[in-house]
Amino acid sequence: MNERLIAVGFEGSANKIGVGIVTLDGTILSNPRHTYITPPGQGFLPRETAHHHLHHLLPLLRSALDAAGLCPDDVDCLCYTKGPGMGAPLQVSALAVRVLSQLWRKPIVAVNHCVAHIEMGRVVTGAQDPVVLYVSGGNTQVIAYSEGRYRIFGETIDIAVGNCLDRFARVLTLSNDPSPGYNIEQLAKKGEKFIDLPYVVKGMDVSFSGILSYIEATAVEKLKNNECTPADLCYSLQETVFAMLVEITERAMAHCDKKDVLIVGGVGCNERLQDMMRTMCSERGGRLFATDDRYCVDNGAMIAYTGLLAFAHGVTTPLEESTFTQRFRTDEVQAIWREKNTPKTDNVHGESEQIPEKLDS
Structure with a gap:
């Protein structure tokens, strides 16, 4: 299995928009994000949050590619949060990935937000x-x-x-x-x-x-x-x-x-x-x-890494199925990369409970 496979991940299910670039061995090449912050005493509404994400997505993508020292040709697949989350913010990432997929001619992988949190936690901490x-x-x-x-x-x-x-x-x-x-x-x-x-x-x-x-x-x-x-x-x-x-x-x-x-x-x-x-x-x-x-809070790297796990085992999402949904249960996902009869990559972070040093991204 090619551990240098590279994915770009887009996360925007709530008030954070993030773009992460990750390799299959769990190396985070870049992971910038931006948070929509409202005045004290107020929550965030879907429409305003989506406008925030639209404003920041492309600058974050440029920042992520520059920090990783990559260009679109280096990318193997594009991953995005399909759900669960808020409808309008989710739509931003889904739309961006559909457009980029056609411009860059790269396959799409839809990712469950909850499963992505788990896989990010596992690869960062070494929990088996x-x-x-x-x-x-x-x-x-x-x-x-x-x-x-x-x-x-x-x-x-x-x-x-x-x-x-x-x-x-x-x-x-x-x-x-x-x-x-x-x-x-x-x-x-x-x-x-x-x-x-x-x-x-x-x-x-x-x-x-x-x-x-x-x-x-x-x-x-x-x-x-x-x-x-x-x-x-x-x-x-x-x-x-x-x-x-x-x-x-x-x-x-x-x-x-x-x-x-x-x-x-x-x-x-x-x-x-x-x-x-x-x-x-x-x-x-x-x-x-x-x-x-850096890793608990919503981020693009967790989407990129989880999507890449699926991509390495032959999973892609057809363009016409690259939709989003506010309801997407954790147990709906077939975690094919964890099945015993499929190849597994080594965890580069080992068995330690320590987390990596902070990346400049």
Whole structure:
């Protein structure tokens, strides 16, 4: 298998537009991205987000090619996020890839956003066959690989944990720069008083909408009466929702007889979540694999790498099928590159839990 196969990946499923260039052995040649940031107290709407992506996509592509020292002739395939995500932003990447495919005469590979997070996490950390906790603004799932697919063992039954945190950040009018979840994390470090909140675990699933409604309803009153501080509320919310995530992850580990955990997705950058999960894994004799925002947060490299894995095993997407969808389940994807009867490439990052040095891109 030619490990120097090169793919360009386009990610734009939410408020970040990214272009990554990756080789089949997992080397990231470039990975620039740009985030659409709204004023404090506001979320991002599909139409405005799509306009942002349209404005930044071509400059990012030029930047990625220049940083990698490549031209279109060096590229073997073009990969894009098919879904899940927000419709209008997804459309930007899909359209760009269709046009570039015809201009550059390169094949297309459609990629599942969730699976891309997993494969990026695996290649960067060296995790071989872990239970995966995928936590972001749009998704919350506990996943493990079995018989050709990434199976979902538990998930949110309403809103994602990242959405819960982001919406509470709006209540406190925290800045969206670099992200509302990051600013909640920093404020939570100053919290001293724990406030009881609803704890909703239902078997292998979790629910966050009731917790959000409760804290939204009580936050203003408690702050007005000086019963707590904004930092106390952030601290209490984090501790509660992260404990729920650790519980269902540990239950999946017991069910699957696995000891290692990989955290992926934007919320996976949270150091407190990583600390709690690391403690649980250690008590079970296992390891936690996690990264920082370079790889947890949406990026083009994860799309390029996952698409390239599929491309190396003969998978391409016909032009007429290079569509996008807001609903695309993790377990719908046949992970052909993980099947035992197909060739596997060596993980260049080895067995270490360390992440690579930051790339200038």
